Amino acid sequence: MGRTALIVIDMLNTYEHEDAQVLVRSVREALPGVKTLLERARAADAPVIYVNDNFGRWRSHHGEILEAALAGPRADLVEPIAPDEESLFVVKARHSAFYETPLAYLLGRLGAERVVLCGQVTEQCVLYSALDAHIRHLDVVVALDAVAHIDADLADAALLMMERNMAAELRPNGDITFGDARSD
Template sequence: MGGKALIVVDMLNDFVVEGGALYVGEAGRRVIPVIARALEKARSHKIPVIYICDRHLPGDREFEMFPTHCVAGTWGGEVCAELAPREGDVIIPKRRYSGFYGTDLDLALRELGAEDLVLVGVCTNICVLYTAADARMRNYKVSVLKDGVASFDEKAHEFALREMEKTLGVQLLLVDEWEAGNADSCC
């Protein structure tokens, strides 16, 4: 064990393309090139890439809180074109905030021998935070590329970054730090 994995959280059309049902806004668009760089780094170093994707059923209970979004089989539930998965990438559908809740993520990571995870995506204070928390509860080492995550709420974004770092022990990095080789030693 001890391997690494890059986890891309909810970079889906409904969140990061203008006109999407829960468009995060420009913050979501700004992280796309950062995530593209992280994907390039991971793939060039043979680090597995896992996409965690909201895939709701029509009438999902989450729609009592948020507008209908990322319904399975719709444009809104697809990964944005700029970050499209490639052959060999793993796609894990989810119906709740955490990428671990009710999914095969833990099994996939264990089969890949991954213990060091780096997270990118949206929303920092929702799906990224709860995926990071559940990863830490399972004793994974977790890093977040802080310039590769975004939210529709800047204060909640900042709170989530502090919470992940101070409470969960998540390492916060910039993509430049990860590209410069820290990925080899930390995540």
């Protein structure tokens, strides 16, 4: 079995969109869990990969995306979980972290066979990323207290679908380890 990689989905956000107010409340609740996962993954020398929308800025790169999020009205939600120098970064344009991105190739090069998903939005990007990980034969873990939602009912349904249809493990972040996949 291979390594476990932490995938941080869409947490570098300017929160200047239609659903931002509702999302911000949920992000505040998920933020401590995301921060703890980042600390534990880094301490275990596990790959940490940020996968983030480019907000339609087609000339952007990860530095510009981070700068825009830190300059936005909710920098307090970005600063505690900002990428460090060792973090990897994949820019995405659609809901799934895998759709037309090099993420699957990167995970293969890293020897990762298990992914831990955290971030936003549970009922959208996390759900579609879990599906695409599953169909690529990756083991999927979703950190229950490190995902944020816009619609709580849809998020609950999405988590149930991930568990039932994609064999995803749903765990609180304290029950997730980042060693060799065999050690869990």
